Amino acid sequence: MVAVADVFAPARLGPVELRNRVIKAATFEGMTPHALVTDDLIAYHLRPARGGVGMTTVAYCAVSPEGRTDRHQIWMRPEAVPGLRRLTGAVHAEGAAVCAQIGHAGPVANAASTRLPALAPTRRPSPLSMRMIKAASASDLQRITHAHAQAAVTAREAGFDAVELHFGHNYLVSSFLSPRLNKRTDEFGGSLANRARVARAIASAVRDAVGGQLAITAKLNMDDGVPGGFWLDESIQVAQWLEADGSVDALELTAGSSLLNPMYLFTGDAPIREFAAVFPQPLRAGIQLAGGRFLRFTFVALARALLREPDLIRRMQADPAVRSLCIHCNKCLPTIYRGTHCVLAAPGET
């Protein structure tokens, strides 16, 4: 536990010196219509940077085109670099560091949107695309491991200070960790050591590719929030292996499954009506009917509170009595499809 005063003191994260310990957690922005950086995306990250955070996190930069949840998300490729450079330069000019969340969405990818097959440890139907998700082959896994390393190199070239590996929410790596989603009988399934093989290989490949030039963190599930899922006992072991491998500088702990239980990590109510409104039929009717059932360490990562008030950190530094105005209504969640924002903040405020 860090004393409150230390939260605002400079701190080292791997090779990076942060001006304080507060990190804006990844909140998918919905501001990359051609899978490229826009001025809106830059403005979005300038707000918490000006508001005093130590580092802001750009969500979610896929390592390959089929690793996006939808086709409008950035995937790390040379074409994306000039825009990403503009973004990192603008954030640095405000005194904050900037991290790219990189990963592969695996079974959470919507193949109907990406127009490429989604991948999972084991073949299964997708509730998102209504298509079958393909079982990843050993060569798919090799390609995706290499793509993570390449994405980290691209992030470095684009001026990022850190990469965060997405090992949560039943995205690809997390789906391999999950005993519920991973029913393989090869070297990637069965024992925890086998299920953790993809996570460890990716983290090590990223470390080998960028060495100490970038901070490397991983966002790791503690609990999938579904029966038979990945849970704390196994998560602690995976965290220990990652630490022993020397591949990551820190872990951001998370929970839940974007596939099977997306609301598990959020305090507060499920915004079912608002989610239904942004989806076309027949998905809309399905969410209205079944939504109620479906949506049920020393650094401080904040997401919703900084959507509500991007300047929260500066205000807290000036006055420790300041409290967040975020009420965890979760109505920011459905806004990720059209430009992520807090619905309670005045226009232009977030």
Ligand SMILES: Cc1cc2nc3c(=O)[nH]c(=O)nc-3n(C[C@H](O)[C@H](O)[C@H](O)COP(=O)(O)O)c2cc1C
């Ligand atoms: C609108 C919204 C979008 C999010 N998008 C992502 C994302 O792209 N990647 C991710 O790892 N987490 C995502 N999250 C989860 C947050 O990073 C964070 O883990 C979660 O909101 C809990 O932190 P909080 O209580 O400070 O809000 C999102 C959260 C919100 C509210």
